[in-house]
Amino acid sequence: MNDLKKKNIIVTGATGxxxxxIIKKLNExxxxxxxxxxxxxxxxxxxxxFSNLKILKFDITQSEKIENFIDEATSQLGGxxxxxxxxxxxxxxxxxxxxxxxxxxxxxxxxxxxxxxMCKFAIKKMLKNKRGKIINITSVVxxxxxxxxxxxxxxxxxxxxxxxxxxxxxxxxxxxxxxxSPGFIKTAMTDKIDEKFKExxxxxxxxxxxxxxxDIANAVLFLGSDQSDYINGETLHVNGGMYMA
Numbered sequence: 001m002n003d004l005k006k007k008n009i010i011v012t013g014a015t016g017x018x019x020x021x022i023i024k025k026l027n028e029x030x031x032x033x034x035x036x037x038x039x040x041x042x043x044x045x046x047x048x049x050f051s052n053l054k055i056l057k058f059d060i061t062q063s064e065k066i067e068n069f070i071d072e073a074t075s076q077l078g079g080x081x082x083x084x085x086x087x088x089x090x091x092x093x094x095x096x097x098x099x100x101x102x103x104x105x106x107x108x109x110x111x112x113x114x115x116x117x118m119c120k121f122a123i124k125k126m127l128k129n130k131r132g133k134i135i136n137i138t139s140v141v142x143x144x145x146x147x148x149x150x151x152x153x154x155x156x157x158x159x160x161x162x163x164x165x166x167x168x169x170x171x172x173x174x175x176x177x178x179x180x181s182p183g184f185i186k187t188a189m190t191d192k193i194d195e196k197f198k199e200x201x202x203x204x205x206x207x208x209x210x211x212x213x214x215d216i217a218n219a220v221l222f223l224g225s226d227q228s229d230y231i232n233g234e235t236l237h238v239n240g241g242m243y244m245a
Contacts (some may be wrong), residue, residue: 004225005030008077010070012060012118013088015042017187018137021213022085022220023050029221034073037088060088060114070121081125083133083224086115089155093148104151111155112162119166123175131174135223136163137216140183140239156181160235167233176232180219183239185211207240 009026013019014035026033027050034054035046043055054076058069074081089111092103119134126132141149142156160179167177184190184201190210193201202208219236222228237245 003029004221006032007082007224008032008034008074008080009083009085009224010034010036010073010077010081010122011085011087012036012058013086013137014046014055015039016087017189018182018185018213018216019087020046021217022087023053025214025217025221026224027053029225031083031224032077034077036069036073060118061110063109063114063117066114066117067121070118070125074125080129081122081132082129083135084118084122085135085137085220085224086118087137088114089137091149091152093152095148096150099151107151108155108158111152112158115159116162119162119177123166123170126175127170127173132176133224133228134163134166134175134177135220136177136179138179138181138235140181140237140243143181143235143237143245144243163235164233171232176223176228178223178228178231178233179235180216180223181235181237181239181243182216183211183237183242185213185216187213205240205242209240211238211240 009031011022014023015037023035034056036056036058037043038059040057043057047053047055056073092107094103115136122134136159138159139156141153145153163177163179215238219238
């Protein structure tokens with residue numbers, strides 16, 4: 001059983017569809033969770049739904065404040081950090097020849113650089129515990145590429161390579177760094193996709209359907225538990241067979 005009792009876990013990007021599902025799943029299995037996001041009202045809604053949940057508003061664009069965020073979040077969790085789920089990220093889509101330097105930099109800075117800093121300062125906490133788990137949420141398009149998303153795909157592919165390097169550096173310290181790469185998941189974002197284009201996407205998925213947020217949450221549960229202790233530097237693809245590594 002994936003028992004997370006006494007596990008202290010930070011989840012960023014907690015207020016979106018996938019983030020909500022991750023919080024629910026980890027809560028069901030006894031984890032002590034701190035949820036982070038940029039929208040105070042949605043964080044408060046989460047806290048009302050899960051009475052033991054801790055919340056901390058934070059915008060990961062503030063890279064210079066990430067160390068303080070990790071310190072404060074760990075303090076709220078009782079001074080020990082067992083796991084962090086780096087789920088926050090953004091998109092700024094455009095065709096390459098039309099993409100501004102700001103559109104490129106913003107996505108790289110937030111999705112890749114801020115995720116690196118989250119990992120860096122989480123690892124410092126985990127070294128004190130002599131163990132820990134880091135789960136970085138990437139994307140199927142970081143492996144396959146995608147029209148109009150050169151910045152986003154580069155950032156997500158960068159997370160995969162970064163996670164492998166971090167895993168090599170800290171495996172001997174009992175710190176596991178892995179990725180989850182979602183395919184197309186039913187969220188508010190995919191709800192906005194034109195139905196005809198959605199049909200095209202589904203036609204490319206062997207499972208012939210979009211995934212559910214719970215599919216990602218189940219993967220987080222496994223990688224955050226002791227049952228995944230011998231898995232390190234890997235990417236768990238959750239995409240209904242759309243992309244097979």
